[in-house]
Amino acid sequence: MNKFAVGAVVGAISCTFALEAAATEWNVSVWGKRRAFTEHVEKLAELVAEKTGGEFTMNVSYGGLSKNRENLDGISIGAFEMAQFCAGYHADKNRVVTVLELPFLGVENLDQEVAVARAVYAHPAATEEMAQWNAKLLMTSPMPQYNLVGTGEPRDELAEFEGMRVRATGGLGKAFEAVGGVPTSVTATEAYQAMEGGVVDTVAFAQHAHLSFGTINQADWWTANLNPGTVNCPVVVNIDAYESLSDEHRAALDSSIPEAIDHYLANYAELLQRWDSVLEEKGVQKVEVAPEVIAEFQSVAGKPIHDAWIADMEAQGLPGQELYDLVVKTLAEAKGGS
Template identity: 60%
Template sequence: MKTLLGAATVATFTFGLAAEAMAEEWNVSLWGKRRAFTEHVEKLAELVAEKTGGEFTLNISYGGLSKNTENLDGISIGAFEMAQFCAGYHRDKNPSITVLELPFLGVSSLEEERKISQAVYQHPAVQDDLARWNATLLMPSPLPQYNVVGVGDAPHTLDDFAGFPVRATGGIGVAMAAIGAVPTSMSASEVRQALDSGVVKGVSFAPHAHMSFGTIETGEWWTTNLNPGTVNCPVVVNTDALDGLSDAHREALLGSVDEALDYYIDYYNSNTMERWGPALDERGIERVTFTAEELAAFEAAAAGPAAAAWIDENSARGLPAQELYDLVTGMIGQ
C-alpha cells in the first residue's frame, strides 16, 4: 500500500511539474489605456487563453513595461515578448514599413489597410528589416485617415496652415510640411498637454485617439476631409520567444490573428465611428471641410514628392523601395 501511495504521489508531483512546464506567459507592452486601437491585442489574448485552456496567457501592460517609442528596442533585447509601436516613431529603425505611411496613398477602408499591410509584412525585405531587432511582424493595427483637431482660428484654405504648429508623425508630417505647416513628432500621451499649453495648435490623429487622448476636450475645430494619410502601427513578437513556443501554443497564437483583426475592424467601425459625430456635437466642435480644389492642390504638393523622396532614400539604404511602393499602390482599389 505504501508503495502504491508513493508511486501515486510521485506521479501526481511529476504531472504537476509537467503542467507547470507547459504553462506560458508573455508580457505585452502597449501604452495609453485600453481603446479601439488595442482591441485586437485584447481579443488575441482572450482567444489564446481559450484555445490553450489557460496554459498560454498574454499579460497586457499599458505603459508599465516601456515607453511606446522604445517598444521595438524592448523587443530586440527580450525585455518582453510582444509589443505594439508605430513606424513613424522611429523611421530609421523600420524604414521598410514606412511605405505604408506615405501621404495620399488612397487607401479607402480599414479592410483595405489590413490587406495591404499584411502583404507588405510578408515581403522578405520587410521581414529582414525587422529581423535586425529580433522582431517578427504579427499583425497590423488598421487605422482610418487622420484629420486635425485644433484650437484658435479654423483653417479654411491650405494657406491658413502656413506656420501652423501641428503634431503629425511619419508621412502625415511630411504632407503637412508641404503646405507650410510646422509638424512635430511626439508621443500620443504628450499631445493633450502640448495642445493645452500652446506648443502645438493642432493634432493629427484618427478619431479613436482624439477621444482617448482628450484633444476634443480642448479642440475647437476638426478637419473632416483633409485625409493626408494614416500611420502604420504593427504588433510584433520577439522572434526567439516565438520560436520557443510549443507547436500547440504557436498555432494558438498565429491561428488567432485573423479572428482578432476581424473583431478589431468590426469594433472600430461599429463603436468608434458611431460615437465620433455625437462627441463632436456635444462639445460644439466646428467641422471644417475643404473644397475639392484645395484637396487636389494638397495632394499635388505632397504625394508625388514624398513618394519620390522615400524611394530614393530607401533605395540608398539597400531596400527594394520601388518594389515595395509598387506593391502597395498596386493593391489599392483591388
C-alpha cells in the first residue's frame, strides 16, 4: 500500500474515532410507564437530541435499570447518568429537599410548586447534600396536591382517619399519622396491590398516579379538596457524567430544561381538565371535605410538623429554619406574581 493510501486509511479511522467521541449516550432510570409524571424527561431527551443533531441521546428506561427506591444509589455509583426519585422514598439520603414535602405549605398550583422547588434546589445545602451521592439536581417533577382514594364509606371527618391505613410517604405520612392514620410507604408501583389486598384502605396520590397505577379502579371515592401536601421528586444527573459533557452538549441539556418543564405543565393541565370526567366514567364519588375539617387537620398536621422538621434538621447541622423561610418567601413571591 502506497503512502497516500495509508494516509487515507488512517484519516478515515481518525474520523471514525472523532465521530464516536462526539456521540454521547445516556441511560435514564425512571419507573412505572410513560405518564404525566415523566413527560418532562421524555421532552428533555427529545430536545437534546434535536439540538445536537442526534449526537446526544437519552435512553429512558421504565424500571429496567433500577428499582425506584434505588435510583439515587445507582446515580452515586454511575450505573446510569440520569434518574428520577422521590424524596419520601429515602428521606435520610435527601434531607434538604424534604422541606418541600411538608404538609399544608399552601402551594396552590404547579407553577408555585416549580418556583419553590427551584429555590430549594439552588440552595448550597441542597447542592452539597446531593454531591455526597455524586448527584446534581437538574429539575423537579411538579405535582399537584395529593388526595385520597378509598374504599367503603367516604372518610370526610377527622375522627374517621383514626386507624385508617393509608399509602402516604414523607411529610404526608406524618400528617395522616398526626390525626390517627397508619401510614405505609409502599412504592407507587406497589400501591395497587396494597389496596387490592387490603393492606391499605386509602392511597394518597396525585391524579396522574391514581390513573397510571390503577388505584382509581379500586376506589369508591376521592377527596377533591383535602389537599394535605405533595411529594417532591427530583430528576438528577451523575456529576461525573455531567462534567464530562462537551460544552455544546452541556449547553443543549441546560437550555432544554425550561422548555421541558413548560411541556410538563401544559400536559398536566390537560389531565386536570378531564379529571372530573374520569371520576364519572369510573363511578368514583367526588367528596368535598368541609372547610372546618380541613382547618382542624391543618392545625394538627401543619405548624407542629413544620416546627418539628426545622428542629430535626437544625439538630443534624442543616439550615432547617433558613430552608423553611426560603420556601415561605418564594411561595409568597410566586403568589404575588400570579
